[in-house]
Amino acid sequence: MDRTSWLDTAVDGIRFGPDRKAVRAELEGHIEDKTADLQRIFPDIPEGEARERALAGMGDPEELKISLAKIHKPWLGYLWRVSQVLAAGALGVFLFLCVFKNDYYQSAGFPLWMDWTAHFATPAEVSPEKARVGDFTFEIVEAVWLEDRDEYLLTLRASSPRFWEQLNDQALYDGLTGVTPDGARCSMQRLASEQPAGTVHLARWGLFHREFGVYIPAGERTGEDWVTLELDAPQGSFALSALVTEEVAEP
Amino acid sequence: MLTLIWGLAGYPLPTAELEFRRLERTHLLPQSEIVFSNGARSEGRRVSKSDGSVFALDGTELYLRGRFVADAREEWAVLACLDRSYNSFIREVPLDGGPVLAPLVPHNWYLDTNGYWVTEGPGETPEGEPAYVYEYHNFSAFLLFGAPEETVRAELTVRDGGVERTGGGWALENGLWLLGVEDEETRVRDRDRVSEIPYTLRLYDAADTLLAERSGRLWEDGDTSSVSG
Numbered sequence: 001m002d003r004t005s006w007l008d009t010a011v012d013g014i015r016f017g018p019d020r021k022a023v024r025a026e027l028e029g030h031i032e033d034k035t036a037d038l039q040r041i042f043p044d045i046p047e048g049e050a051r052e053r054a055l056a057g058m059g060d061p062e063e064l065k066i067s068l069a070k071i072h073k074p075w076l077g078y079l080w081r082v083s084q085v086l087a088a089g090a091l092g093v094f095l096f097l098c099v100f101k102n103d104y105y106q107s108a109g110f111p112l113w114m115d116w117t118a119h120f121a122t123p124a125e126v127s128p129e130k131a132r133v134g135d136f137t138f139e140i141v142e143a144v145w146l147e148d149r150d151e152y153l154l155t156l157r158a159s160s161p162r163f164w165e166q167l168n169d170q171a172l173y174d175g176l177t178g179v180t181p182d183g184a185r186c187s188m189q190r191l192a193s194e195q196p197a198g199t200v201h202l203a204r205w206g207l208f209h210r211e212f213g214v215y216i217p218a219g220e221r222t223g224e225d226w227v228t229l230e231l232d233a234p235q236g237s238f239a240l241s242a243l244v245t246e247e248v249a250e251p
Numbered sequence: 252m253l254t255l256i257w258g259l260a261g262y263p264l265p266t267a268e269l270e271f272r273r274l275e276r277t278h279l280l281p282q283s284e285i286v287f288s289n290g291a292r293s294e295g296r297r298v299s300k301s302d303g304s305v306f307a308l309d310g311t312e313l314y315l316r317g318r319f320v321a322d323a324r325e326e327w328a329v330l331a332c333l334d335r336s337y338n339s340f341i342r343e344v345p346l347d348g349g350p351v352l353a354p355l356v357p358h359n360w361y362l363d364t365n366g367y368w369v370t371e372g373p374g375e376t377p378e379g380e381p382a383y384v385y386e387y388h389n390f391s392a393f394l395l396f397g398a399p400e401e402t403v404r405a406e407l408t409v410r411d412g413g414v415e416r417t418g419g420g421w422a423l424e425n426g427l428w429l430l431g432v433e434d435e436e437t438r439v440r441d442r443d444r445v446s447e448i449p450y451t452l453r454l455y456d457a458a459d460t461l462l463a464e465r466s467g468r469l470w471e472d473g474d475t476s477s478v479s480g
Contacts, residue, residue: 135276136279164264175279
């Protein structure tokens, strides 16, 4: 029996195609190794005879066929393939949902990014451009006057390369003060109160940043208003100012 | 993929100390040397896996429900409970050179029974049979900063819901004390919020001379930041 016929007979009982192919390749490798060993031990032996002896040493292909068929059940192979497809599919769906529908995961945990608030104009000028407190970099990324509320809205971004550490809201609220162009100072309150004060809410976030909308009562406007946000925290402080020129109606 | 899963789980960190440092950074609090952490590994007579223990200088193992970490410098300390629950908090504790008491609960909560120690030895079952008995002694826990070095005994009295509760304490490393008032069977609705509870603290030396006395209301100096779970 030649090598091809021997191999065809030995793997004929394996019904799952990929397994049959893999086992055939392995058996072929064993035959090659045996042939090479014989040629090494008996250098004078012709190659054809070495191959025949190697094949004879592999045993009866019919008996091997029965043993291999018992081990390689087709349903196991199909189950493995199906599980691979399902796992790949689940990963794909998961990634799709994470990229396009991230906010749906709020009930499961904390979504990695959210952006469902309206975007407003960037400030005409800022001074300074950025400030740093601890591991966080702060900058004013939006600045408008809301005409229906008579309030300035400044969006303060806090960013950090440590995406696993997000600025705590309360720490910001406790230390933040808004200063209007006429010098009036207002601390921040999370809920509306009878006394004039600013309010802050988390507007949007991404992996490396959080943006807070800071609402400050406007008072007397001149058309070119420098509004300042001051933060006084145990770890440090800053004062960031933005020039508000844009007037909008909040959607 | 792993980052997404880590993020959906809330970015857990492997040790309580790392979690504590993260809390400090995200709350814009400066860091200093950690002086207290109830993460001692022991054979454990703990009630729950989430309970951590600390050893007093006299060898008593003291258990606290939850993980607490504190660091301190000259003018203030930072104390945090790291549980991902309503009881989690981080708080600055101003230090003024004298003894300063810090309850191990948020300011807007009640004085929970959150500590215990265990005694064991020969005893008997309720039916009178001889047995080896473990007895759990519960208390509401406080951390004491700034106790004088000569302190050998502490006496704390609080008035909670009209009921007076007293207790002592144990000296720990780094000059800290863990104080505890005994647990009474008081219904929740009879208890006061921690920030409304008056207390009196007395510290004595080896000759039983009064070294320091302080009274006031617990968590008197304002809000505690809550940590979302």
